[in-house]
Amino acid sequence: MRITTVVSLLLILGFSAWANEIRHQVERSSDLERELAYQLSVQDKHDVWRAEGLDKVFPIKGPAPEYMLRLHATTAGKLKDLFGLTLTLTRADGILVQVPLAIRSKYNKNNEVWVEFLINKELISRAVLTIRCGSPLSEESYAIRLGDYAPEQKTP
Numbered sequence: 222m223r224i225t226t227v228v229s230l231l232l233i234l235g236f237s238a239w240a241n242e243i244r245h246q247v248e249r250s251s252d253l254e255r256e257l258a259y260q261l262s263v264q265d266k267h268d269v270w271r272a273e274g275l276d277k278v279f280p281i282k283g284p285a286p287e288y289m290l291r292l293h294a295t296t297a298g299k300l301k302d303l304f305g306l307t308l309t310l311t312r313a314d315g316i317l318v319q320v321p322l323a324i325r326s327k328y329n330k331n332n333e334v335w336v337e338f339l340i341n342k343e344l345i346s347r348a349v350l351t352i353r354c355g356s357p358l359s360e361e362s363y364a365i366r367l368g369d370y371a372p373e374q375k376t377p
Contacts (some may be wrong), residue, residue: 241359249369257352257363259294263370265338287339288371292350294334299361305353306336310344317347345371 266285270276272334296303306322324334340348346368353362 243359243361245361245363247363247365252295253363257293257294257299258273258297259300261350261353261365261370262291262306263288263345264372265289287341290336290338290340290350290367291335292336294352295331296334299363300334300352300354302354302356303334304355305350306334307351308338309349309351311347311349340367342371 234338245253247257267281267283267289269289270281275281278288292306293298294303303324303341306324307319308322309319310317322336322338348367350365350367351362352365353360355361
């Protein structure tokens with residue numbers, strides 16, 4: 222009898238915690254994207270370096286094998302309780318890797334998130350950035366497919 226009671230209690234708590242997680246898929250140029258008000262750029266790494274003037278220091282030729290991804294968001298509105306960012310790479314049979322990204326540094330303002338990282342161009346179509354907001358008892362997550370933001374590949 223005790224085992225049944227304990228198992229029932231665990232199931233009820235588990236299902237209630239699972240039910241409190243709301244997941245949203247953010248489409249490019251959608252109303253939800255505008256409401257979240259983040260700035261996301263995916264550019265060729267060499268193009269970023271050229272724009273920053275690094276091509277004057279050392280020569281940069283041709284496209285880079287990586288994209289430079291930059292995300293800037295203000296923790297207001299729907300992102301008010303932002304507590305985590307996760308980068309997920311998938312393949313046909315499931316998740317290949319899932320890693321948390323640091324959202325705070327000593328250079329950030331308290332109400333801003335600034336993330337910058339490199340990602341291989343071949344992996345961009347399988348990458349999803351998830352913004353997690355809320356509390357452990359009621360969490361909302363916003364999944365952004367990074368391939369939607371990548372520039373079109375030029376074929377030689």
